Amino acid sequence: MPKGQKKEDLNATVLENLIQLQKLYADLAENFAKTSQKLDSLINLFESTAKSFASQPQSEENERQKEITNMLNQILEQDKIIAKGITIIEEKIGAIPPQSETPPIPASPIEKPLPKF
Numbered sequence: 001m002p003k004g005q006k007k008e009d010l011n012a013t014v015l016e017n018l019i020q021l022q023k024l025y026a027d028l029a030e031n032f033a034k035t036s037q038k039l040d041s042l043i044n045l046f047e048s049t050a051k052s053f054a055s056q057p058q059s060e061e062n063e064r065q066k067e068i069t070n071m072l073n074q075i076l077e078q079d080k081i082i083a084k085g086i087t088i089i090e091e092k093i094g095a096i097p098p099q100s101e102t103p104p105i106p107a108s109p110i111e112k113p114l115p116k117f
Helices: 003-055 063-095
Strands: none
Touching: none
16 A cells, blocks of 8 residues: 555544544534533422422411321320339339248149039
């Protein structure tokens, strides 16, 4: 192959690569534009949602939530009372010295004769 032919092939290859690279840059720019549009619409959605939440009062509860909250508070108070009672019982039992020996409990019940009819 002559030297001029190699140079022409090399130039043609470089030119093809540059054209393909320009096409890739154009596609990339188009994809960036689409992504930018999608991000703008997503930001608009977040902004409208934030405005919607901000316009609604925060202390608004429905009746069912209030009822459940009251029930849980009552259960909590009952739990506190039961815990105090258990603590008092434990203190009383701890103050009584343990009995040295307890009578053994029979393993089987005492046999009684069956009644006659």
